[in-house]
Amino acid sequence: MNKELLRNILPAARMIFGKHTKPAIITYQTAENGNAESAIQQVNSRYVKIIDESEEKVLQQLRKAKTDQCEYILFENDGIAAISDSKRGTDQLLYNLFPDPNGQSAQLTNNETIINTRMNDKIVIITGGAQGFGGGIARELFAWGANIVIADLNEEKGMEMAETLNMQGGRNKAVFVKTNVADPVSVASLIDQSVLYFGGLDAIISNAGILRAGGLDEMTPETFDQMTKVNYTGFFYCAKYASQVLKKQHTANPDYYTDIIQINSKSGLKGSNKNFAYAGGKFGGIGLTQSFALELMPYKIKVNAICPGNFFDGPLWSDPENGLFAQYLKTGKVPGAQSIDEVKKHYESQVPAGRGCEVKDVVKAILYAIDQEYETGQAIPVTGGQNMLK
Numbered sequence: 001m002n003k004e005l006l007r008n009i010l011p012a013a014r015m016i017f018g019k020h021t022k023p024a025i026i027t028y029q030t031a032e033n034g035n036a037e038s039a040i041q042q043v044n045s046r047y048v049k050i051i052d053e054s055e056e057k058v059l060q061q062l063r064k065a066k067t068d069q070c071e072y073i074l075f076e077n078d079g080i081a082a083i084s085d086s087k088r089g090t091d092q093l094l095y096n097l098f099p100d101p102n103g104q105s106a107q108l109t110n111n112e113t114i115i116n117t118r119m120n121d122k123i124v125i126i127t128g129g130a131q132g133f134g135g136g137i138a139r140e141l142f143a144w145g146a147n148i149v150i151a152d153l154n155e156e157k158g159m160e161m162a163e164t165l166n167m168q169g170g171r172n173k174a175v176f177v178k179t180n181v182a183d184p185v186s187v188a189s190l191i192d193q194s195v196l197y198f199g200g201l202d203a204i205i206s207n208a209g210i211l212r213a214g215g216l217d218e219m220t221p222e223t224f225d226q227m228t229k230v231n232y233t234g235f236f237y238c239a240k241y242a243s244q245v246l247k248k249q250h251t252a253n254p255d256y257y258t259d260i261i262q263i264n265s266k267s268g269l270k271g272s273n274k275n276f277a278y279a280g281g282k283f284g285g286i287g288l289t290q291s292f293a294l295e296l297m298p299y300k301i302k303v304n305a306i307c308p309g310n311f312f313d314g315p316l317w318s319d320p321e322n323g324l325f326a327q328y329l330k331t332g333k334v335p336g337a338q339s340i341d342e343v344k345k346h347y348e349s350q351v352p353a354g355r356g357c358e359v360k361d362v363v364k365a366i367l368y369a370i371d372q373e374y375e376t377g378q379a380i381p382v383t384g385g386q387n388m389l390k
């Protein structure tokens with residue numbers, strides 16, 4: 001079974017094996033020749049064996065297997081995929097076949113806190129999910145019941161985030177996939193790994209971003225290129241590879257809606273003095289959002305951007321060493337300010353809502369974008385009144 005076929009089949013299978021309007025979770029595991037089949041026979045479970053290499057024929061076989069209530073898909077000589085309504089369910093099914101040789105439990109918990117929301121058992125990739133806005137979004141969506149893929153360059157913080165979430169032990173799971181959004185091969189591999197782990201995708205949140213401020217005299221071509229690659233081109237790579245999976249799901253279930261969301265910025269709506277490399281990339285992100293939205297709505301894939309105001313409590317602003325407040329205090333950017341707190345108060349006073357943007361504000365906008373079926377191509381401001389649409 002070639003990798004591409006697997007990548008095409010699992011998202012379609014997820015829709016085929018779904019119950020009512022809810023797609024299934026499918027987890028793939030490689031297995032030694034013959035091992036998986038004898039293990040399934042021992043536990044007396046139903047399975048469908050895929051021998052064919054034609055996508056159409058495989059899908060026909062899977063449709064029939066659904067009526068036979070199969071719990072496993074066996075890819076001969078390759079591996080096995082377990083089908084359930086939750087990630088905990090697929091882990092349990094795989095554990096039944098291959099118990100841990102050291103006798104350890106599969107870390108499966110029975111913490112069945114099912115919150116009845118539209119995020120329950122959804123599969124969401126968050127780039128830059130190790131810290132800052134992305135980390136906060138990961139925590140909140142996980143608490144809403146979503147399975148989370150944390151895609152970040154920072155291995156240490158990304159693993160830590162996934163482990164912390166998994167310690168809460170529910171039906172859903174978080175996984176870290178080391179990713180560089182500026183590298184198309186890395187983003188393609190992120191999407192493949194997410195499909196093997198969960199079976200498909202409901203939303204990708206393109207959040208990873210970097211900020212290197214500077215006017216025309218200071219900005220080097222290298223820094224400009226680097227920012228453009230992460231903030232602008234990275235969004236293209238996410239949309240390109242994620243949409244391939246979302247389209248496969250749409251073919252199998254044309255009524256199902258999915259999402260591509262970019263975390264943009266208020267700097268994507270209004271120019272930013274001596275910060276053009278950032279603002280330019282973010283403006284571009286809104287052009288991509290609108291254009292992807294037009295191209296993908298026929299597949300019921302919505303594409304929206306969320307434009308937060310300044311996240312004063314995040315590391316970008318509040319890091320005591322390198323945060324913007326510390327830098328602005330050092331360079332005297334706010335006349336008369338004697339402390340970090342005074343610099344912060346100065347910036348807060350510029351927001352009609354009187355405070356910085358917080359993770360909870362951004363998450364409300366994300367939930368709105370996902371919940372709404374009749375809106376796409378929008379740039380949703382979350383700026384406490386600092387930016388108002390014309």
Ligand SMILES: NC(=O)c1ccc[n+]([C@@H]2O[C@H](COP(=O)([O-])OP(=O)(O)OC[C@H]3O[C@@H](n4cnc5c(N)ncnc54)[C@H](O)[C@@H]3O)[C@@H](O)[C@H]2O)c1
Pocket residue numbers: 127128129130131132133134151152153154179180181182206207208209210230263264265266307308309310311312314315316317
């Ligand atoms: N902080 C703000 O005030 C603010 C305001 C509006 C919008 N935003 C936007 O929100 C998003 C997150 O910003 P933040 O302030 O939370 O940033 P942050 O610096 O706190 O976190 C960014 C994360 O992205 C990761 N990352 C950086 N480059 C990457 C790459 N090439 N591939 C994968 N991961 C990478 C980092 O490791 C980090 O974990 C950005 O798109 C930013 O433009 C931030």
